[in-house]
Amino acid sequence: MRILVTGGAGYVGSHTVVALVEAGHDVVVVDDLSNGNPAAVSRAETLTGRHVPLHVVDVADIDALERIFDTERVEAVVHLAGRRPTGSRGQGPLDFYETNLGATFTLLRCMVWYGVDRLVAASSAAVYGSAPTVPSSEDLPTTSTDSAFGRTASMTEQVLADVARSQRGLRVGVLRCFTAGGAHPSGAIGEDAPRGGGLLTQLGQVVLGVRDQLDVHGDGHPTPDGSPMRDIVHVDDLAAAFVAAVDAVGEVDRPYSVWNAGSGRPTSVLEVVRTFEAVTGRRVAYRTAAVPAGTASVSYADPSLAEEELGWRPVRTVADVCADHWRWQMRNPSGYPGLVGGERPWRGGVGHRLRLVSSGTPWGA
């Protein structure tokens, strides 16, 4: 199939591009590079040996998106373009609402206009709120009331469900992603977040001296060591879930499906710290910090529906996550090239089409 991946120059997106191409699909990327990097796509090309066109376009720009649907003969969409809390920029609720909902509207419009009837979209464990029933199963209520991001994820799901149920032939699948970590084992692609990023990126930043210490949010949670517990899932396992969902969404006998994409195992933040120390052989400085509003003490998935319907089960461990993440971060201590002081000099604006030539393996230090 020819699959449009929105957000394909981002963290989950670049790994999903590689997995889709390796599964035999043709892939086209649209990404506005607001938090992505063209090197992620060119390296995905190098890893797979296949050309992956990159359109530098805001998905919420309906005219620009229409031009892509006009020319690329898209058969399915994997939707990963969105804003998520990374701590790296001054993102507010308006950023989450505008992008996460706005891009969903335009994408659905174009899909309907062009008769593209398969969509798999990323959602988040944040829809389960800050005091989730664990393990969280897909049938729990998702009216998260404690974070703007969680609310946009929950609203986006509602929009997708309503449109899927009203539009004959349209099949939509949602993957509720838990905490992604790790990187491609080559060390070529990974999370590029020099000033923020997820837990693993922050751990690497401490070890590399970019960050003084890791803030562990609270030591009084009702967990064995008092730190919060999360469901850490390797980004390559997540990518495999998107590949499986693209197939399954066309097979299941319902217009709208939701699957949890998590490991099903809770791991405490301090356990991750210790595993990272064991893998890297380096000490990680950390301190107990205030618990931000809306932080769950324990969050982990019940992934049994995804196993049953997608035939998907994560196969990588937290030690794999740490080892693969560290390899990426050691080889790319400043992330992808070109990111200087937050500037993204290649940004071409809406409608600009960027063609990057693969250039061997330029990422190794």
Ligand SMILES: NC(=O)c1ccc[n+]([C@@H]2O[C@H](COP(=O)([O-])OP(=O)(O)OC[C@H]3O[C@@H](n4cnc5c(N)ncnc54)[C@H](O)[C@@H]3O)[C@@H](O)[C@H]2O)c1
């Ligand atoms: N990484 C995680 O742990 C995690 C967990 C739960 C859910 N998710 C969800 O998965 C998706 C991908 O997350 P990620 O970690 O890869 O984030 P990311 O920021 O690395 O990737 C998102 C990509 O989308 C692009 N983008 C943003 N707005 C855009 C727009 N309007 N038009 C075009 N491109 C746009 C960015 O430039 C970036 O490349 C998001 O929806 C996120 O909420 C991620």
